Amino acid sequence: MSEPCKMKVEICLGTTCYVLGSFRLSALEEQLPPELADRVEVAGAACLGLCKDRNYGKAPFVRINGNRVVDNATIEKVLDALKEELEKCNE
Amino acid sequence: MDMPNDVFVEMECFQLCHDGENVCGDDFLFERIENENRHLAVLSDGLGSGIKANLLACMTTTMALEFVRSNMDVLLSAEIIMDTLPVCEVRKISYATFSIFDLQIGGKSRIIEMDNPPFIHLRNGKDLKVSRQSMVSERWPDRRVNLAEIYAISGDRLIAFSDGVTQAGLGQAPNKFGWRREGALEFIQRKVEEEPEISARDLSQAVVMEARRHNKNCACIDDISCMVIYLRRPRRLRLLTGPPFRADSDAAYADLVRNFDGKVILSGGTTANIVSRELGRKIDMDMKLVMKAGSLPPPARMEGVDLVTEGILTLTEVAQRLEADPPLTTPVPLAAQEMISLFRASDEIEFVVGTKVNEAHQDPSLPVDLEIRRNIVRRLKTVLENKYRKRVLLRFF
Numbered sequence: 483m484s485e486p487c488k489m490k491v492e493i494c495l496g497t498t499c500y501v502l503g504s505f506r507l508s509a510l511e512e513q514l515p516p517e518l519a520d521r522v523e524v525a526g527a528a529c530l531g532l533c534k535d536r537n538y539g540k541a542p543f544v545r546i547n548g549n550r551v552v553d554n555a556t557i558e559k560v561l562d563a564l565k566e567e568l569e570k571c572n573e
Numbered sequence: 574m575d576m577p578n579d580v581f582v583e584m585e586c587f588q589l590c591h592d593g594e595n596v597c598g599d600d601f602l603f604e605r606i607e608n609e610n611r612h613l614a615v616l617s618d619g620l621g622s623g624i625k626a627n628l629l630a631c632m633t634t635t636m637a638l639e640f641v642r643s644n645m646d647v648l649l650s651a652e653i654i655m656d657t658l659p660v661c662e663v664r665k666i667s668y669a670t671f672s673i674f675d676l677q678i679g680g681k682s683r684i685i686e687m688d689n690p691p692f693i694h695l696r697n698g699k700d701l702k703v704s705r706q707s708m709v710s711e712r713w714p715d716r717r718v719n720l721a722e723i724y725a726i727s728g729d730r731l732i733a734f735s736d737g738v739t740q741a742g743l744g745q746a747p748n749k750f751g752w753r754r755e756g757a758l759e760f761i762q763r764k765v766e767e768e769p770e771i772s773a774r775d776l777s778q779a780v781v782m783e784a785r786r787h788n789k790n791c792a793c794i795d796d797i798s799c800m801v802i803y804l805r806r807p808r809r810l811r812l813l814t815g816p817p818f819r820a821d822s823d824a825a826y827a828d829l830v831r832n833f834d835g836k837v838i839l840s841g842g843t844t845a846n847i848v849s850r851e852l853g854r855k856i857d858m859d860m861k862l863v864m865k866a867g868s869l870p871p872p873a874r875m876e877g878v879d880l881v882t883e884g885i886l887t888l889t890e891v892a893q894r895l896e897a898d899p900p901l902t903t904p905v906p907l908a909a910q911e912m913i914s915l916f917r918a919s920d921e922i923e924f925v926v927g928t929k930v931n932e933a934h935q936d937p938s939l940p941v942d943l944e945i946r947r948n949i950v951r952r953l954k955t956v957l958e959n960k961y962r963k964r965v966l967l968r969f970f
Contacts, residue, residue, distance in 0.1 A: 495858065495870040496842035497885050498933045501941050505870070508863035526858035528849075528873065528881070529842025533933035541933070 487571035489522045489564060492545045493555075496529025504542035510557050518564055580678050580727045581807035581920040582612045584962060586800040587777035589737075589785060591622035592793045598626025599735045599798040602634040603962060604642065612676040613641055616800045618689060618735040620668035626796065629658055633669040641675050647685050651718045652710050672733040674802060676725055684721045684731070690739045690754050693732040694723055698762055729804050730776070732761060737797030738780060742787030752787045772918070773801035807964070809835030810919035814884050815927030815946045816843045817970045826970055827851030829925055830878060836915055839875065841884030844927065849875065856881060867906030880915060882908040885934065886941075888949045891916075895956045922957060923966040924950045 493499075493507045511524045530545055532538040532553075539553030544560050546552065552563050586601040598621060604613040615637045619629030633654055640650035658669055670688035684692060686705075694701040705719040725731065738757050742748035748756065760783050765771060771779075780799040785791050811833050817826045827848045830837050839845045849856050854876045862871035869890055870883040890909040894901060895916070905913070916922060926947060934943040950967065957963040 493860070494842075495863070495883065497870075497883055497931075497943065498936075498939070500870050500883060500886065501939055501943075505863050508860055511860070524860055526860045526863060526871065526873075527842075528845045528856050528858065528883075531843060531846070534931060 487521055487568060489518075489567055489571075490547055491522055491524045491560065491564070492527040492530065492548075493524065494530040494532065494541070494543045494545070495526045496531075496533065498533040499529075499542035502541045504544075504555070507542065507544065507555060507557060507560065510560060513557055513561070514564075515561070518561075518568065521568070522564060579806060580804050581964065582676060582678065583773040583803040583805065583920060584612065584614050584800070585773040585777050585803075586616065586798060587774070587781045588796065588798040589781055589793050591796050594623045594796075596624060596627045597798070598622040598630060598796040599737070600627065600630035600634045601798065601800055602638045604638060605962065606642070610678045610680075612674070612678070612802070613638055614674040614676075614800060614802055615641070615671060616689065616733050616735065616798060617669050617671045618737075618796065618798070620666070622796055629669040632658060633671050637671050637673050641673050641683075641685070647720055648708050648710055648718060651685075651687060651716070652712060655710075655713050655716065670735075672800075674731060674733070676731075676802065676804075678725075678804070680724075682723050682725050684723065686719045686721070687716060690734055690736060691719075692721075693730075693754075693758055693761065694725075695730040695732065695761065695765065696726075696728065698765060700758055700762075725804055727804050727806065730765070730773070731802040732776075732780075733800045734780065734784075735796060735798040737793070737795035738784040738799055740795065741784040741797070742789075745789055748787055752784060756787075757784070770805070773803040774917075776803070777801040805920075807920040808918065809833075809921045809923070810838065810915060811835060811923045811925060812838040812840055813844050813848070813925045813927070814840040814888065814950065815970075816841075816847060816929045817927045818929050822970060823847050824851050826925070826927065835921075836879045836919065837877070838880045838882070838912060838915060839878055840882050840888055840912070841927075843931070844884065845873065845875065845881045848878070852877075854878075862907065866908060867904055869906035869908045872908040872911050880908075880911050882912060885943050885946060885949065887912065888946070888953065889944060892949055892952045892956065895953070895960065916957060916963070917961065919963065921964045921966070923968065924954065925968050925970055926950050927970050 532543045533541045544552040544555040584603045588597045590597045598619045601616045615634045617630040617633035619626035672689045673685040676682040703721045705721045708718045740751040743751040777799040858873040873881040887908045954965045
């Protein structure tokens, strides 16, 4: 059996993301369903620099595994994205 | 650019009011005249307590500061002060005491005293003997003005207090005659021996609290003030905020962290990222702190840096807190609290301001107005200089 998938979630705590509510996402860790709980590491990040770039949509931003960006992030949106990533990984 | 002068003069005064009064009957004023390398400090004890005493003391400090600044004759200054003060209805005298310090760094300093306990000139733990020239005004024969001339050097402390300190515990064993100057001096010497670099702020507070402890039930039966002037090597702090205008300045900008002899704050996510990348040092941010951090993003850590915070919101919060008088009673967010403590524990603060503007901050749909970095830093400079007597430097990058 291969290594279980591990995922890293970075919540942007830069100014723009913070004023648009990224601090509420800190509850993400407690709301992880059992299938994700052991696989996801949640961390805060100093400004990810995404708000300056119009290509990424609207703050607050969350970044998964260093490449996937969730914009306008809510806990639900991040959880959906994490489930998708998990499926991809299990394929 | 190195900061000028290797001596910083920390001037602080701690006070407690007479029980039941809202204002202190002792007053103090400080002034730093940067281009003359001169520092002025005045402490006055007004007759009685409460508003009347406060008024007498404030009038005295205000006049005394003005006179000493303009190098007016000592006796004439004292006469004008005594002529001007209103006469107390009860005691039929006009009365306030004063101690005036006119410090010239690297030169001769003058101390003018009238009826306050004689000041202490502490050097290497010893109370230096000070020779005083005594003067009496013809019009006020029962008042004596003393003038002392000293050379103060780095490491010296000059300490003055109101009689609330020397008379603490008066009439009770073991201090039937109060704590007296000797008692206070012994306490100060012990304190300085234990903690040789104790700040003026901490020492003045310690003296006043110890004086109160000598009073029955720790009561304040008089206004109690202690002023400490401490000449020392400046404690330096450098704060970097904002990305440099030109991206090719990033390396030089980050070098300001590596090569600094003092404390360092990084205020701003992009700022921290630039320094992290250029110096190869990780930013540690504890997500668990978010909920405990109050209304600001939590502080983070980086090797060789004393504090990493978010930028605009934190600086704005800190400026508001420092300016507020009376102090705000809402809980202080963690990052702001840590930044304020670092500011207060420093003598010289240098702000290095990256001038690149983050356009996302100017988006009108944001729920709060974000000020331009330069403006907040200027606000901080003003309040730190005027209210907290810090030496502040500003550099744009």
